[in-house]
Amino acid sequence: MTITTSARRYLHRNVRARISALLALPLFWLVVIYIGSLAALFITSIWKIDTFTSKVIREFTLQNFIDVFTDRAYFNVTIRTLFVAICVTLICATIAIPMAFFMARIARPRSRPILIALVITPLWASYLVKIYAWRTMFYPETGFINWLISPLGGSSPGFGILAVIIGLTYLWLPYMVLPIYAGMEKLPDSVIDASSDLGAKSGRTFFNIILPITWPSIIAGSIFTFSLSMGDYITVQILGGTFQMLGNVVYQNFSLNLPFAAAVALIPVIIMMVYLGSVRKTGALDNL
């Protein structure tokens, strides 16, 4: 009997061994790479720094957190970042809900795969290409938006918070559309018919029946748009002008003061954990 045969027979008898073999690689990834890097981030944030050489000194301190939470400037950046993430999420939801409704319930079943492909296609293009495209759109004086609204007496808003919100909304919209589409597709026609049968007009059916039933899917989409917006810094650099978000603060600090950058980076992590905790009971996490 060869070794491989006996190993195979051992695995066949032993369920635990089989599951361990199946999960060895994913577990390695999750524990070592993913949780490990988060732990490293946390540990770095409680270390000191030699301000002259920018070298990390492995000694415990809470000074980084005290700086982050007492300095008004960082508080403002946090609020701005939250504001952008919330705006992006709300605009994405406002666009995605009617879009997903059309795709899942009004469009003919035959054209649905095409519509889904159209939603997904932008995800295949490079992130940078799309953001630079938006940069040319927003260019003051020569940009497309300026050309479009200057005859009406306006001018391009230029680079800043508005451009960032529009750019991020464009980037993350598919992540909102797809979960809502999946949720709306599962909704039986008869439930909508029943509401109308019981006397409700379309608006009431939408707000009292369709929206509450698909709410977990909307929350699922919002987890994507919210967390991706919270962590972004490249779009902010390219479209934001002087506007900054938490990601930019991390980016600027990590070569000069790594422990401080780590402390700042923990802010979006904490906000996301609070958000996930608060939406857990909607059942949204079962929909991801």
Add this chain to the structure above:
Amino acid sequence: MAIIEIQNLAKSFGSVKAVDGVDLDIQAGEFLTLLGPSGSGKTTVLRMIAGFETPDSGSIKLNGTDITYLPPYERDVNTVFQDYALFPHMDVLSNIEYGLKVKKFEKAERREKALKALEQVRLAGYENRKPNQLSGGQRQRVALARALVNRPSVLLLDEPLGALDLKLRQQMQIELKELQREVGITFIFVTHDQEEALTMSDRIAVFDKGKIQQLDKPAAIYESPKNEFVAGFVGISNLISGAAAQKLIGKAGTFTVRPEKIRLGMTGSDVRNAEGLIKEVEYLGPSTRFLVQLDAGVELMALRQNSSESAFEVEAMRNTRTTLSWEIASEYQLV
């Protein structure tokens, strides 16, 4: 007085004529069943009465008012759906109150009516359950209460018992009929189950190919079917046609006799007698079904009560010769 008048109703889906010229008057307070195989158009007619489909032509009147093109929420009818269509995010009470809430009833009145409806369907005490905590039969009752609490002129039921098991279905048939007598509302009931239709209905409209094949009382539908389709769809039909009809009945045409009207092994005067070979014997418990190949060249099914015979005795009759007889009044000529 007719509460619903349907005239020349037609509806096509693509090239398929789902409903092809239906005329139907439904009387106030009656229990009318639309019976037919799937694709016969019965559900489409119901959905057009409810307002979920718009007809291509024809008209529907409710209480003398034309409702053909009204949206569902402006019609004084309510529907019990095949899959119940309960709102999964609301508890039982909110489901039942939904229609009253839309019609802006006071909260106290709403509550009172909903609890009464819940009692009517024998589900008192379940008001705070969510639909996913109920069994199929209980969901069915909630759907019924949710529709009935609005006191519609007409209640539409789209194969509401289809998903229930046999025992529960038979129990619900009786309850539905009782409930209908109690509330006095007109019921239009769609089913493909002929037994269900015969048990519950005041009248049955048998559908096939988008048309009403026969509209009559259950006994009349069963005893004197108008054509081959009705004879075959409602109950088991024995068809006698062609040369066999000439030999046995002495006339050309197509005739039918119900299996339970045919007697085995007895001859008499004033009856049809026909000899043949028993090909199959099916023991059904209370009765036995015989498939007999007659010498006249036709196969007939005969059903006999097992009043004294055992399964072994009837099994022994296979491949023996016998005489079938039936009264002339039991045979019907089909058009």
